[in-house]
Amino acid sequence: MVEANVFTGYSVGGANSVVVSHLQFADDTLLIGNKSWANVRALRAGLVLFEAMSGLKVNFHKSSLVGVNINASWLSEAASVLGCKVGKIPFLYLGLPIRGNPRRLLFWEPIVNCIKSRLSGWHSRYLSFGGRLILLKSVLTALPVYALSFFKAPSETDRWIWLPDQISGYTVRGVYDLLTSQEQPHVHQNMELIWHNQVPLKVSILAWRLLRDRLPTKSNLVERGIISVENRFCVTGCGQVEDVNHLFLSCPIFGALWPLVRAWLGVEGVDSHTISDHCVQFIEYAGL
Ligand SMILES: [Zn+2]
Incomplete structure (x- = not known):
């Protein structure tokens, strides 16, 4: 649709700009485009066509149309054409807040809550020390690394300082050098x-x-x-x-x-x- 100029994606960057029209992972899809009625019609047609061709159902009622600097009346009209609701930013995509401000602590709340809920569930209370260690390791390696790889945490959450190297911070190489240089x-x-x-x-x-x-x-x-x-x-x-x-x-x-x-x-x-x-x-x- 983008190649045929039926749908216009959003250009990112200056001189060597890249047009982004969609992000897809598992059953979570993000479609991105400029504000125009042509785009809204193309989206509707594309999704209906997708349903007919694949036999899969698009959950219009679970989908939302989110505008960035677009007036509310245009947005609600477009949403009714698409048969979905109007969403607000920041919204979650793959569990991460989109278009929130990563410099604000509030932005990190869903991530912190997610870690809290996984660690404080009934199951962790009955786990042994070893079991808790493994649970902590799995939660910490899954979610935050993924989130931190997308966004830079604000200084308030960044207060962990790697004391042996306060300039470059924590690196695997640094730890290796530290451990091999010290006698135990x-x-x-x-x-x-x-x-x-x-x-x-x-x-x-x-x-x-x-x-x-x-x-x-x-x-x-x-x-x-x-x-x-x-x-x-x-x-x-x-x-x-x-x-x-x-x-x-x-x-x-x-x-x-x-x-x-x-x-x-x-x-x-x-x-x-x-x-x-x-x-x-x-x-x-x-x-x-
Ligand atoms: Zn004794």
Whole structure:
């Protein structure tokens, strides 16, 4: 229709202008053209023709005609010819606001709400730590990357500053350089094995939280005010405070498991006093 000059698309750009007449993705179609009765008639004819040829139905009642700097009476007349309603800008196309001002915070509201609704649904409440991590990753990699690739967020939402490089900001290359240039004295190189792809994710996460003392031990729960200080003692009744070292290493009841594990593996060794030494010791037993 554009080639036959029946429908006139909208020219974008100056000298090397490009004419845009339509954007189509799945069942969401955006038709763009200059304001003219010829265009309105061509649209109507094109859509009716499409229905007849394809056997598909155009949802005129779900469609809207949106004007940019076009008076309301012309627009409503054109909409009635097309059998659709008059829409307003900004409107959503593929979940993104069109012709809103990306410099205003309000523009980002649908995107923020979409992330919120996906993360706060009933399902996320019952997910494990690992499950929540995966959900967060999937939501964050799907929607905002898509939205951010279209629009530049305003400074108010742009307040995350990548501290290691405040000028160029976050780049994958920068992170790689940072990680390879720094020594990590506290984490043994073998610790990377906790993320080995043969280790189930929930085990990796448990080990990761264990090494950083982020498990909900009674001592950590007291510190965060979740349980009272009188309840900080080990569940076995051994009389000691249940912190990560006690629970996994020094408790006479639970700690007694390690010699049994060693006997089962057929290796000899002594008990470590810190969780990280303990992990290194067992990784080495495994001959990795
Ligand atoms: Zn104990």
